[in-house]
Amino acid sequence: MKHQTTLIKWEDRFNTGIDEIDRQHRKLVALINEFGMICGKAGEKEISQLLDAMVDYAVYHFQTEEKQFLVKTPYLDAHLDEHQFFIDKTARFGRTFQEDTARAAGDLLGFLVTWLKNHILETDRVHLAGFLKTAPDTAGKKQV
16 A cells, blocks of 8 residues: 555644544544554554554544433434444454455545544534534533
8 A cells, every 4th residue: 555644634624612522533633644654564463553542542532422412412323323333344444454454454544534524524513513512511501
């Protein structure tokens, strides 16, 4: 696979207005960019370790997002389904590294970039951030 530099450049349009979520999104972008840089240079073990770290961080991030929903919203089930889809698909890519590392890495990079951009711009910015900016928390204050 050809050496990549920056796959995702952080843009202001990715900001949700929720600091903790935005910090975690930036970390996910950095991990994806790091993954792109090592593909084609690193061995299967290093790629696998970074993939594991990326999935672990994504799970942590998803748990953070899911805690933000204090009440069930119309979008919660779809949001949770997107998180599970990401975890399942990334795990499947991890298993294919043993068969064809270069092809699997290229396919995974394409998936990661597309999925994360769409998830941030469509799901998190529209549904999660929109909900949290309008929903009262348990103390009667608006969450941001």
